[in-house]
Amino acid sequence: MNVPNVNHLIHAYRIAPWRVQRQWIGNTLLLVVAFAMVAALYLNITSRTAIAGREIQDLTEAISVSQQVSSDMQTQLAALTSAVAMETRARELGFRPMEPDEVEYLVVPGYVQPQPVDLSTSALPQLSALTIPPEYNQSLLDWLDERVTATRGPQ
Amino acid sequence: MRQQFARRSQVLAGALLLVALAIIVQMTRIQNSPEAAIFRQQAENYAYEWRTFYPNRGEIYDRNGRLLAGQVTVYEVGVDLINVKDPHAIAFAVSETLDLDYTQTLDVIQNPPEGISYIVLADFVEASKAQYLQEVKKALQAQATAGTSGGLTGLQFKSHPMRSYPENALGSNILGFVNREGKGYFGVEENYDNLLAGNPVKVLVPTDPNKAIEIPHVPDGTTLILTINRDLQAAAEDILDASLVEYGALDGVIAIMNPSNGEVLAIATSRRMDLNKFWNYGVVYDNATDFNPAISKTYEPGSVIKILTMAAALDSGTVTPNTTYLDTGSVLIGGVTIQNWDRNPWGVQNMVGCLQHSLNVCMVNLASQMGANTYYGYMDAFGFGHLTEVDLAGEAPGRLKVPGDSDWYPVDLGTNSFGQGVAVTPIQMMAAASAVANDGRMVIPHILYGMVREGRQYNVPAQYGGSPISEQTANVLTEMLAISLESESSLALVPGYRVAGKTGTAQIPVDGFYDSSETNASFIGWGPVDDPQFMIYVWLERPSTSPWGSDTAAPVFAEMAKKTVILMDIPPDSIRQQIAAK
Numbered sequence: 172m173n174v175p176n177v178n179h180l181i182h183a184y185r186i187a188p189w190r191v192q193r194q195w196i197g198n199t200l201l202l203v204v205a206f207a208m209v210a211a212l213y214l215n216i217t218s219r220t221a222i223a224g225r226e227i228q229d230l231t232e233a234i235s236v237s238q239q240v241s242s243d244m245q246t247q248l249a250a251l252t253s254a255v256a257m258e259t260r261a262r263e264l265g266f267r268p269m270e271p272d273e274v275e276y277l278v279v280p281g282y283v284q285p286q287p288v289d290l291s292t293s294a295l296p297q298l299s300a301l302t303i304p305p306e307y308n309q310s311l312l313d314w315l316d317e318r319v320t321a322t323r324g325p326q
Numbered sequence: 327m328r329q330q331f332a333r334r335s336q337v338l339a340g341a342l343l344l345v346a347l348a349i350i351v352q353m354t355r356i357q358n359s360p361e362a363a364i365f366r367q368q369a370e371n372y373a374y375e376w377r378t379f380y381p382n383r384g385e386i387y388d389r390n391g392r393l394l395a396g397q398v399t400v401y402e403v404g405v406d407l408i409n410v411k412d413p414h415a416i417a418f419a420v421s422e423t424l425d426l427d428y429t430q431t432l433d434v435i436q437n438p439p440e441g442i443s444y445i446v447l448a449d450f451v452e453a454s455k456a457q458y459l460q461e462v463k464k465a466l467q468a469q470a471t472a473g474t475s476g477g478l479t480g481l482q483f484k485s486h487p488m489r490s491y492p493e494n495a496l497g498s499n500i501l502g503f504v505n506r507e508g509k510g511y512f513g514v515e516e517n518y519d520n521l522l523a524g525n526p527v528k529v530l531v532p533t534d535p536n537k538a539i540e541i542p543h544v545p546d547g548t549t550l551i552l553t554i555n556r557d558l559q560a561a562a563e564d565i566l567d568a569s570l571v572e573y574g575a576l577d578g579v580i581a582i583m584n585p586s587n588g589e590v591l592a593i594a595t596s597r598r599m600d601l602n603k604f605w606n607y608g609v610v611y612d613n614a615t616d617f618n619p620a621i622s623k624t625y626e627p628g629s630v631i632k633i634l635t636m637a638a639a640l641d642s643g644t645v646t647p648n649t650t651y652l653d654t655g656s657v658l659i660g661g662v663t664i665q666n667w668d669r670n671p672w673g674v675q676n677m678v679g680c681l682q683h684s685l686n687v688c689m690v691n692l693a694s695q696m697g698a699n700t701y702y703g704y705m706d707a708f709g710f711g712h713l714t715e716v717d718l719a720g721e722a723p724g725r726l727k728v729p730g731d732s733d734w735y736p737v738d739l740g741t742n743s744f745g746q747g748v749a750v751t752p753i754q755m756m757a758a759a760s761a762v763a764n765d766g767r768m769v770i771p772h773i774l775y776g777m778v779r780e781g782r783q784y785n786v787p788a789q790y791g792g793s794p795i796s797e798q799t800a801n802v803l804t805e806m807l808a809i810s811l812e813s814e815s816s817l818a819l820v821p822g823y824r825v826a827g828k829t830g831t832a833q834i835p836v837d838g839f840y841d842s843s844e845t846n847a848s849f850i851g852w853g854p855v856d857d858p859q860f861m862i863y864v865w866l867e868r869p870s871t872s873p874w875g876s877d878t879a880a881p882v883f884a885e886m887a888k889k890t891v892i893l894m895d896i897p898p899d900s901i902r903q904q905i906a907a908k
Binding site: 220238242258270 | 382385387389390391392393394396397398399453485487490492493494496534535536537538539541546549551553556557559560775776778781782783820821822888889891892895897898901904905908
C-alpha cells in the first residue's frame with residue numbers, strides 16, 4: 172500500500188460523521204457506567220453499614236441479657252455455697268469443726284500464704300478507639316489522603 | 327434515508343432527555359414538598375427512643391471472693407392497653423399467679439387513667455412467676471385460631487436486676503441493705519452508695535442502625551471487696567449467739583480486726599436481719615443504733631479503758647512497770663470516794679498488779695498524778711470523742727467530757743480513768759488499743775479492701791491515725807498485759823498462743839444513777855503478742871450468770887481467738903518461732 176492511500180484512509184476516518192457520534196455515545200456511556208458503579212458501591216456500603224449497625228444493636232442487647240444471666244447464676248452459686256449451706260452439708264457428710272490442738276502445721280519451703288482475692292479481669296489492654304484498625308473507621312477521603320501522602324514519601 | 331434515521335434518533339434522544347428531566351424535577355419536587363417534611367419529621371420521631379437502663383449495682387465480696395451482695399433478675403409485669411384483647415383473662419392470670427386482687431386488677435385494665443397506654447400491674451416479680459405467665463401467654467397464643475390474638479395479648483414483661491444477699495442475715499450489720507428504689511441504708515450499702523450506684527438511667531437511644539455507635543454505655547456500679555472474712559464472720563456470729571444463751575446476756579458484739587493495718591475481719595452483733603426481707607427492719611430493731619452497735623452504740627466500757635490510762639501514765643513518764651504504790655482500797659478525788667471493784671485494799675502493788683487486779687484506786691492515782699491536761703490530751707490522741715472514720719454508715723463519736731465542758735467535774739478525771747463516765751463504741755476502743763498492739767501507731771479501722779471498676783482492681787492502703795504513744799511504751803504495756811493475764815490464769819488465755827488483753831466490767835447508768843445489779847461485760851485482747859494479727863473485742867450487755875467480764879467476756883474472747891487462729895492459719899507460737907529460727 173502506498174503512502175497517499177494511507178493518508179486518504181486516515182483523512183476519511185477522521186471526517187466520518189459516525190465517529191463523532193460514537194465518541195459522544197462512548198463518553199456518555201462511560202459516565203453512566205461510572206455513576207452506576209459509584210451508586211452500586213454506595214448502596215452496597217450503606218446496606219452493609221446498616222446490617223452491621225443492626226448487629227451491634229442486637230449484640231448490645233445480647234450482652235445486657237448475658238450479664239443479667241451471669242449475675243443471676245453467680246448469686247445462685249453464692250447461695251448454694253453460703254456459709255450456712257456449706258456447714259450444713261459438711262455436718263451431713265460427718266465433718267465437725269476443728270479444734271486448735273488438732274491442727275498439724277508443716278513447714279513447706281516456698282509456701283506463700285493465700286492473699287485476698289484479686290477480681291481484676293482486664294489483664295490485657297482494653298480495646299479502645301486507638302487500637303481499632305483504620306480500615307474500620309477511615310473514610311474514603313481519609314484513605315485517599317493516606318495513599319497520596321504515602322506515595323509522595325517523606326518530604 | 328440516512329437523514330431520516332438521524333432525525334428520528336434526535337427526536338428519541340430528546341424525548342428520553344425530557345423524561346429524565348421530568349423524573350429529576352419530580353424527585354426534587356417530592357423531596358421539598360410539605361408532605362416530605364411531615365414524613366421526615368415522623369422518621370425523626372422514630373429515630374430515637376427513650377429507654378431505661380438498669381445497670382447492675384456493684385457487687386460486694388468478702389476478702390476471699392465470696393459473694394455477699396449480688397443481683398437477681400426480677401420482672402415488671404404490665405399491660406399495653408392498646409393491644410389488650412381480653413382484660414378478664416389478663417386479670418385472672420395475673421391475680422392468680424401474683425396474688426393480686428382480681429377485681430382491682432380488672433378495674434385498672436378497663437378504666438385506666440386518661441392518656442395512659444401502659445400500666446404496671448406488679449414489679450419485682452420473681453423470675454419463676456414471670457416465666458410461668460409468659461408460658462401461659464404463649465400457650466394461649468398457640469391455641470388461638472389463625473389470625474386472632476391469644477387471651478393474654480397485651481401482657482408485657484420487662485426484666486431488671488434486684489439486689490440479693492445470698493448469705494441472708496450473715497454480716498447484715500456490716501452490709502446494710504438496698505430498698506426498692508435502689509437507695510442504700512446502713513453499713514457498706516449506705517456508706518458506698520454512690521460508688522455502688524447502679525441506679526436506673528433513662529436515656530435516648532438511636533433506633534437507626536446507622537447510628538448504632540451512639541448507643542450509650544451505661545457502666546455498672548463499682549464492685550467492692552471487703553476486708554471481712556466470711557467464715558470468720560459466721561464463726562463470730564455462732565459464738566456470740568451461743569454466748570448470749572450461756573451467759574444470759576441481753577445483746578452482744580464480737581468484733582475482730584487486724585491491729586497492724588486496721589482491716590476489720592468480722593463484726594458480729596446479736597440482732598441480725600435477713601437482708602432479702604429488709605422490710606422487717608422495724609421488727610428486728612428498736613432504733614438505728616441497734617443495727618450495728620459496734621460502731622453506733624456508745625456505752626461506758628469499764629476497765630478495758632485502763633489499758634489506755636496505763637499507756638498514758640507510762641508514756642508520760644508518770645510511772646514505770648515497777649513503780650509501786652500502797653493500795654488502801656479507796657481514794658478521794660473531786661470530793662468523791664472511789665473504791666476498788668471489790669471494795670478491798672490490795673496493799674503494795676506494782677503496775678502489773680494494778681492491771682492484773684484491775685484496781686480502780688491505782689487508775690485514779692495515775693490520772694491524778696498525770697493531771698487533767700496530760701490525761702485528757704492522751705485520751706484525745708487515742709480518739710475518744712471523735713469518729714474513727716471507719717467506712718460504715720452510722721458511726722457515733724461517743725463522748726469524752728473534758729475540763730471546760732459545763733458538765734465536767736473533777737471527779738470525772740477519776741471515773742474516766744477506769745472507764746466510767748465516758749461513752750465509747752467498741753470500734754473506738756479497738757482503734758485506740760491498736761496503738762498498744764501496733765508499736766504505738768494507731769490504725770484507722772476500715773472495711774473496704776479494694777474496688778473493681780472496668781475490670782481493674784484498686785486496693786485500699788492501710789491508714790493510720792497517729793502515734794499517741796511511743797513504740798517502747800506500747801511494747802512494755804503489751805508485755806504487762808500478757809503477764810497479768812497469765813498471772814491470774816485468765817479464762818481469756820489461748821493454749822499455744824500468747825495473748826495480751828484486759829477485761830472490763832462497767833455499771834450501767836440508768837436515770838442518772840448506776841444500776842447496782844446489771845453490768846456491761848467487755849474484753850479486749852490481741853495476739854500473738856510477738857506478731858499481733860488479730861484483735862478481738864467482746865461486749866456482752868447485761869449478762870445474768872455473772873456480772874464480771876472476767877467470767878463472761880473473757881472466755882468468749884478465748885473461744886473466738888481459738889477459732890480465729892484456725893481460720894486465719896496462724897500457727898502456735900512455738901511453730902512460728904521454729905519457722906522464724908530457720
